[in-house]
Amino acid sequence: MAQAITPVDLTITPRDRRFGRGMRITTVENGRWWMGGDPIATAFYNALSSIFPKGEAFFVESVRAHREGASPKLAGEIKAFVTQEVMHTREHVAFNRRVNEAGYDISRLEAAVDDRLALLNGKPPIASLAATMALEHFTAILAHELLADPRHLAGADAESAALWRWHAIEEIEHKGVAYDTWMHATKDWPRFKRWKVKAKVMLLVTRNFVVDRTRGTLALLEQDGLSGPRIWARFAWFALGSPGMMRKVLRLWASYFMPGFHPWTHDDRALIADAERDLGGQGPERTKFVIA
Numbered sequence: 632m633a634q635a636i637t638p639v640d641l642t643i644t645p646r647d648r649r650f651g652r653g654m655r656i657t658t659v660e661n662g663r664w665w666m667g668g669d670p671i672a673t674a675f676y677n678a679l680s681s682i683f684p685k686g687e688a689f690f691v692e693s694v695r696a697h698r699e700g701a702s703p704k705l706a707g708e709i710k711a712f713v714t715q716e717v718m719h720t721r722e723h724v725a726f727n728r729r730v731n732e733a734g735y736d737i738s739r740l741e742a743a744v745d746d747r748l749a750l751l752n753g754k755p756p757i758a759s760l761a762a763t764m765a766l767e768h769f770t771a772i773l774a775h776e777l778l779a780d781p782r783h784l785a786g787a788d789a790e791s792a793a794l795w796r797w798h799a800i801e802e803i804e805h806k807g808v809a810y811d812t813w814m815h816a817t818k819d820w821p822r823f824k825r826w827k828v829k830a831k832v833m834l835l836v837t838r839n840f841v842v843d844r845t846r847g848t849l850a851l852l853e854q855d856g857l858s859g860p861r862i863w864a865r866f867a868w869f870a871l872g873s874p875g876m877m878r879k880v881l882r883l884w885a886s887y888f889m890p891g892f893h894p895w896t897h898d899d900r901a902l903i904a905d906a907e908r909d910l911g912g913q914g915p916e917r918t919k920f921v922i923a
């Protein structure tokens with residue numbers, strides 16, 4: 632199999648959009664259970680959003696720490712990646728504020744991210760880049776699934792659905808950046824060592840991701856007074872059965888371990904084009920927010 636690379640004609644376009652500002656909670660459907668009145672789906676996405684501000688700041692730092700000596704193309708992509716992630720953080724901070732206003736306390740979920748990131752203290756910076764690369768693959772495959780199957784966001788209010796679609800578009804668009812930065816930073820490593828570290832870190836990151844997101848979702852459901860085996864079973868069905876986000880990303884997740892894998896082995900730019908049309912009013916002319 633020929634080694635895939637980031638497409639030469641790919642442009643990473645930060646889209647400076649804001650969502651849900653001034654949105655008033657008037658019903659259960661646009662407030663506490665914004666995902667179509669479904670507490671399980673709402674808790675899953677709320678738990679995911681809770682970790683984005685700290686998580687994405689960590690991604691940005693890890694990638695920036697290794698940009699030295701990057702080609703002009705990669706340097707430009709890193710810059711655009713940073714701009715996109717910073718705006719994602721801004722919008723998820725606003726979204727998380729609405730989650731708070733709806734009555735949830737997400738502070739323990741945020742603290743759990745700090746605990747995970749603390750495990751990287753004292754480790755060489757390349758370990759953070761390997762974790763970022765694995766998590767960026769995770770976000771890219773979740774983003775792919777989110778856009779590929781409209782059932783995932785079918786119940787969401789319009790502003791929240793638009794926020795998640797916008798984020799998914801940009802996660803797909805910049806999915807090669809952490810990977811290419813890793814290839815640049817480890818260019819002197821033997822091939823097998825690269826693969827071994829990459830695979831080991833992905834297994835660890837996956838275990839933590841599944842455990843932490845499950846814990847986070849169940850903790851938020853507890854705040855709704857929903858707990859016990861029936862709720863756990865409903866969550867398992869949501870994640871693995873229908874709509875089954877975690878089951879449906881398995882094949883793309885596994886592709887990470889294939890020799891010669893690159894995030895753009897799977898070119899899913901058609902999803903971006905479709906989602907952008909749905910989002911409306913997009914395009915480079917809307918880009919005003921750039922980080923030097």
Ligand SMILES: [Fe+2]
Nearest residue numbers: 687716719802
């Ligand atoms: Fe992001």
Ligand SMILES: [Fe+2]
Nearest residue numbers: 716767770802
């Ligand atoms: Fe990202």
